[in-house]
Amino acid sequence: MTRGRVSALVTVAMLAGYADGEPLRAQEPITGHVTAGADVVGQPEGDHGADVELRVRAFAERVHDFGSHFRVRLGGYVDGLVADRGQPGVTTDATVRPQELYLELHGERADLRLGYSRVVWGRLDELQPTDVVNPLDLTRFFFEGRAEARLPVALIRGRLFLPRSATLELIAVPDFRSSRFDQLDEPTAPLNLYQDVALAIAPAPSVPPLVPDRREPGVRWNNVQGGARLQTTAGRLDLGVSAYRGFEPLGMLQLETGGPVETFPRFTMIGGDFETVRGAWGIRGEVAAFVDDSFQSPMLARPLEGQSIDAGVGADRRAGNFRVSGNLLVRRRSIDDAAAAPSFDRTDVNVIAAIDRSFARETRRLQVFGVYDPTEGTSFLRAIATVSLADQLSLEVSGGAFLGEGPDTLGRFSDRDFAYVRIRRAF
Numbered sequence: 001m002t003r004g005r006v007s008a009l010v011t012v013a014m015l016a017g018y019a020d021g022e023p024l025r026a027q028e029p030i031t032g033h034v035t036a037g038a039d040v041v042g043q044p045e046g047d048h049g050a051d052v053e054l055r056v057r058a059f060a061e062r063v064h065d066f067g068s069h070f071r072v073r074l075g076g077y078v079d080g081l082v083a084d085r086g087q088p089g090v091t092t093d094a095t096v097r098p099q100e101l102y103l104e105l106h107g108e109r110a111d112l113r114l115g116y117s118r119v120v121w122g123r124l125d126e127l128q129p130t131d132v133v134n135p136l137d138l139t140r141f142f143f144e145g146r147a148e149a150r151l152p153v154a155l156i157r158g159r160l161f162l163p164r165s166a167t168l169e170l171i172a173v174p175d176f177r178s179s180r181f182d183q184l185d186e187p188t189a190p191l192n193l194y195q196d197v198a199l200a201i202a203p204a205p206s207v208p209p210l211v212p213d214r215r216e217p218g219v220r221w222n223n224v225q226g227g228a229r230l231q232t233t234a235g236r237l238d239l240g241v242s243a244y245r246g247f248e249p250l251g252m253l254q255l256e257t258g259g260p261v262e263t264f265p266r267f268t269m270i271g272g273d274f275e276t277v278r279g280a281w282g283i284r285g286e287v288a289a290f291v292d293d294s295f296q297s298p299m300l301a302r303p304l305e306g307q308s309i310d311a312g313v314g315a316d317r318r319a320g321n322f323r324v325s326g327n328l329l330v331r332r333r334s335i336d337d338a339a340a341a342p343s344f345d346r347t348d349v350n351v352i353a354a355i356d357r358s359f360a361r362e363t364r365r366l367q368v369f370g371v372y373d374p375t376e377g378t379s380f381l382r383a384i385a386t387v388s389l390a391d392q393l394s395l396e397v398s399g400g401a402f403l404g405e406g407p408d409t410l411g412r413f414s415d416r417d418f419a420y421v422r423i424r425r426a427f
Contacts, residue, residue, distance in 0.1 A: 030427075032060035032075075037396070037422020039143075041190035043415050051190040053083035055422075061100065069106050073115075075099040081184040087209070093185040098152055110160050116152040119171065121229060121242060122286050123273045124327050125354055126369065129288035129310035130242050130271035133171060133227075135179035135249035139191050142382070142400055142413075143420065145369070153177050166232040171244075173225040176217045178264060179249040187211045193412055197253065197260070197300070212260040217247050227269075238275045244268075252296050252303040265294040265303050280317045284327075287311040295335060295344070304344065306335035314352075321359065327352040348408050349375050363388040376406030380413075392426040 035057045042050040061075025076098045083091045102115025122128030126146050134150040141149035154175040160168040182189030187209035194210040217223040227244030246269075251262035271288035288310045294303040309332050316325030329350040335341050351372045358365045365386045372379040382400040389395055399419040405411045 028062055028064050030060050030062045032058070033424055033426040034058045035422050035424040037420050039418060039420030041416060041418040043417060049086050051083060051085045053081060056080045059099065071104040071106065073100045073102055073104070075101060079184055085188040085190065087188055091185055091188055095183055097183070100152065110158065113157040116154055117157070118150045118152050119155070119157065123275050123284040124286045124312050124314050124329065125325050125352060127327070127329055127350060127352060129286055129312065130269065130273060132244050132246060132269055133173070135177055137180050137183050139182040139189060142191065143398065143418065151177060164232065166230065169229045171226055173246070175219050176223065176225065176247055176264070178216060178251060191413065191416055194253070196412070210260065212253060212262040213258070214251065214262045217264060236276050240273045242271045248294055252294060253300050254297070254302050255300045260300065263303065266292060267294065268292040282316050285313045295333060304335045304337060304340065306333060308333040321357055323356040325354045347375065348373055371410060373408050373410055376404065376408045376411055378404035378406045378408055378410040380410050394424050396424060397421045
């Protein structure tokens with residue numbers, strides 16, 4: 001977003017505050033953090049080798065209310081990278097991105113948000129089938145989890161607060177933004193699966209990064225993404241239904257005369273979810289039917305059209321300083337091409353578990369997360385340990401391992417184990 005657009009956004013909010021007949025409140029403090037750390041991704045004996053990276057991030061935001069009905073939230077970050085990624089010379093990159101950058105209008109019966117933002121749909125842990133509004137940074141997803149990986153999109157969101165605790169949420173996304181393997185020098189990123197394609201095409205000790213011709217949907221009326229979600233409560237049961245029409249956030253490769261091309265086909269999702277409490281346990285469920293879906297063709301000829309359905313249930317509970325949770329997610333995909341269907345149609349089962357434990361008056365924290373696919377024998381395990389060194393200063397150490405090989409999502413990241421250490425200063 002340009003400086004002029006940001007200034008205009010703030011000016012509108014200030015005028016709105018005066019129009020409300022209330023004086024402008026005192027400025028809220030700017031909050032944020034600075035992190036710096038080193039990580040190693042890959043295995044020295046693996047096909048991709050081991051990459052060593054230094055990453056820094058500076059994040060800052062301010063939330064300010066003008067009167068009782070208008071809010072402005074301005075937040076963004078600067079990321080920097082210096083790395084040895086097996087390329088000639090040192091790999092460096094930097095980027096400046098918005099995080100939450102919006103104007104919000106509040107009322108008793110409705111609210112409206114306009115700007116860059118992240119929206120959370122679904123109820124399961126980490127692998128949420130109906131959470132389709134925001135794309136992901138896949139490196140941050142594996143390093144830190146889904147909450148940190150969501151990328152903001154330009155959107156208009158309106159919510160209507162209906163009787164009996166019901167809420168109708170309407171979203172329109174006029175400008176497409178894709179998921180990223182990494183926001184920093186993506187072509188050379190160690191978790192970039194396109195490098196497997198490069199190795200398959202031209203096996204060699206040193207393979208140049210594969211950079212496809214990215215053909216993203218343009219900004220025009222027939223490319224607007226959007227959907228709706230209705231939430232309500234029946235007794236002790238929270239229910240939700242949702243529908244969304246958008247573009248695949250992670251592109252599909254196909255080979256053309258001029259080289260590989262990355263396209264983003266349309267998808268249509270219809271979903272539902274629930275949550276309730278039974279004693280000390282929270283019980284959740286979620287299902288998403290992608291009635292129009294696309295899948296990567298193994299031969300890179302073209303995206304394969306078809307359908308898929310993701311359905312899962314989960315439970316969690318707290319016991320003192322512990323929080324434990326588990327989910328079972330089943331994924332079924334089928335394609336319309338009858339000739340290719342027998343070799344491509346598949347069902348995957350993911351068993352997901354997480355443990356969160358705090359120690360010493362919450363000055364230390366351990367988070368363990370794991371995913372296991374019994375159909376392929378693949379799994380992913382991540383542990384994050386955080387230690388508070390002083391007020392607003394903490395140290396974080398993490399490691400993740402991909403175990404097993406197979407055609408499922410986890411199996412594609414084999415030999416990309418990682419570990420990192422970083423220090424964080426909040427303000």
